[in-house]
Structure formats: structure tokens, C-alpha cells
Amino acid sequence: xxxxxxxxxxxxxxxxxxxxxxxxxxxxxxxxxxxxxxxxxxxxxxxxxxxxxxxxxxxxxxxxxxxxxxxxxxxxxxxxxxxxxxxxxxxxxxxxxxxxxxxxxxxxxxxxxx
Amino acid sequence: xxxxxxxxxxxxxxxxxxxxxxxxxxxxxxxxxxxxxxxxxxxxxxxxxxxxxxxxxxxxxxxxxxxxxxxxxxxxxxxxxxxxxxxxxxxxxxxxxxxxxxxxxxxxxxxxxxxx
Numbered sequence: 265x266x267x268x269x270x271x272x273x274x275x276x277x278x279x280x281x282x283x284x285x286x287x288x289x290x291x292x293x294x295x296x297x298x299x300x301x302x303x304x305x306x307x308x309x310x311x312x313x314x315x316x317x318x319x320x321x322x323x324x325x326x327x328x329x330x331x332x333x334x335x336x337x338x339x340x341x342x343x344x345x346x347x348x349x350x351x352x353x354x355x356x357x358x359x360x361x362x363x364x365x366x367x368x369x370x371x372x373x374x375x376x377x378x
Numbered sequence: 379x380x381x382x383x384x385x386x387x388x389x390x391x392x393x394x395x396x397x398x399x400x401x402x403x404x405x406x407x408x409x410x411x412x413x414x415x416x417x418x419x420x421x422x423x424x425x426x427x428x429x430x431x432x433x434x435x436x437x438x439x440x441x442x443x444x445x446x447x448x449x450x451x452x453x454x455x456x457x458x459x460x461x462x463x464x465x466x467x468x469x470x471x472x473x474x475x476x477x478x479x480x481x482x483x484x485x486x487x488x489x490x491x492x493x494x
Contacts, residue, residue, distance in 0.1 A: 298483070307384070307471055307487040308422075354421065358483070365412060366473075366483055368421045 266291050268357050270369035277345050278377045285340040285372050287355030297338040298356040298366065299329055308354065314338060325349070350376045380406050382474050384486025391462055391493055399457045399489045401472030407452035408474035412483070413445075416469040425470075428455045462493040 269288045277283055289295060296315050300308040312323025319331040329340045338355060352373050358366040381404040391397050401411055409430050414422040426436045426447050434447035444466075446458040455474075459466050471488040 300485070305469075305488070305490065308473075308485040310484070365424050365427055367424075370421045373419075 266357065266367050268355050268367050268369035270353075270355055270372050272372045273370065274373045274375065276375040276377060279347050280344050283340075283342045283345045283349070283374070285353050285355075285374070287338045287340065287369060288336050289338065289355070289357045290336065291357050291359075291367075293359055296358045296364075297329075297331060298358070299323065299327070299338070299340050300354045300356065301325075302352045302354065302371075304351075311340070311353075345374075345376055347376045347378060350374055380474075380484040382408075382472065382484045382486040384472055384489055386489060387487060388490045389492070391491070393463055393493055394461055396458055396460045397462055397491060399459075399470055399472075399491075401455045401457070401474070401486050403453045403474045403484075406474075408455075409452065411449060411455040411472055411474045413447060413455075413457050414471045414473070416471060416488075418469075422471060425457075459491065462491070464493045467491055467493045 267290045271286050298313045299311040301311050302308050311327045312321045314321045314331045321329050327342050331338050352371045354371045355369040356366040358364045383402045385400045411428040413425045415425050416422050424437050425440045426434045428434045428447045428449040430449045430452050436442045449455040469488050469490050473483045473485045475483050
């Protein structure tokens with residue numbers, strides 16, 4: 265079965281601290297992997313995506329993610345968190361072609377303490 | 379970059395009435411659009427996949443007669459919530475993909491529907 269697991273529902277970090285959000289997936293074919301961020305009452309903004317090639321992907325706002333096929337993981341990282349990073353983060357997996365639906369994880373809510 | 383416009387952003391309607399939500403791809407053609415529903419503090423649940431010029435594909439458990447989807451052009455898909463009831467109150471989000479999907483999926487800003 266196709267699924268995405270984000271084990272951490274809530275994470276709280278101090279501003280300036282490093283961050284890692286976990287994502288594990290189960291997908292039968294070659295996965296396309298995404299991380300999105302959502303502020304309250306807003307749509308989703310794409311942070312980064314992995315289709316193929318270099319397994320370390322750089323995204324916007326200083327985020328990066330590493331695809332590890334052996335672990336079926338696509339964890340999101342940021343070396344130094346800013347207060348404006350507080351939001352909901354969703355990991356998603358889909359297939360190639362643009363017509364395949366995305367499967368979302370449950371999301372991780374990030375709180376940032378000053 | 380690819381932009382998806384969703385309108386309205388908020389709507390309040392009376393129970394029993396119908397509400398139409400529009401999703402437009404502004405600078406690209408979207409053969410396929412997706413409609414999601416999101417309950418408070420929960421993840422996105424795919425409702426249906428909308429293909430231009432053909433019938434939408436609904437996910438299991440989604441009432442196709444209640445949530446009417448029309449994708450008449452390559453830049454516009456609409457979701458109509460028919461005979462809305464308070465339990466239909468939710469956040470609805472559409473997304474669209476550029477050709478081949480290599481650019482990922484772009485999401486609209488969402489529509490907050492409140493049925494009173």
C-alpha cells in the first residue's frame with residue numbers, strides 16, 4: 265500500500281537551533297517526493313522536491329532534504345530555524361507524469377520558541 | 379513559476395444551498411487538477427482527480443453527486459458542493475500539475491467553506 269508516515273505530530277525548537285522533520289514512505293514505483301509548508305488558513309507552498317539524481321535536494325528558505333532509498337526516507341532539514349518557519353509541514357509522495365495523485369503524510373506542526 | 383488561483387477564499391452559505399469553487403491555472407495548462415479537503419489540524423484528503431474533458435475520478439467514500447467537479451478547459455476546474463450541510467464545512471484546496479509533472483504540483487490558496 266502507498267503511504268507516507270510523519271512520526272512527529274508536533275515539534276518545538278528554539279530559534280537558531282537546527283531542525284529535522286522525518287518522513288518515511290511506502291510506494292510501489294519510483295517515487296516523486298515533496299515537502300510542502302502550510303501557514304494557517306493558507307494553501308501549500310512547495311519547499312522542495314526529489315525526482316531523481318542527487319539525493320540531497322536544496323529547497324527554498326534554506327531547507328534541504330535527503331532521499332535515502334534504503335530507508336525509504338526523505339527527511340527535511342534546516343541548520344538554523346527562524347521564528348517565521350513556524351507552520352505545518354507535509355511530506356508527500358507521488359508518481360511520475362503529473363497525473364498521479366499525491367499521498368500526504370499527517371503533517372508535523374512546528375513551533376519555534378524565541 | 380506556476381500559479382494556481384482559487385476563488386473564493388472564504389464563503390459562508392446557508393444549509394441546503396450550493397456553492398461553487400473555482401480553480402484556475404494562470405500561466406500553464408493543467409490537464410489534471412486535484413481537489414482536496416482538509417479538516418482542522420489534519421492532513422489533506424484527496425477527494426477527486428479532475429481531467430480536462432472527461433469525468434472526474436472520485437476517491438472511495440466521496441459522494442460524486444454531492445461534490446460535482448467540472449474541468450471544461452485546460453485552465454479551469456470547478457468544485458460545486460450541492461445542497462450543502464454544516465458537516466460540509468471545511469477547507470478545500472485544489473492543485474494542478476504542469477505538463478509531465480516535473481515541476482511538481484502547485485496548490486491554490488484554499489477555500490474556507492462554512493455552512494450555517
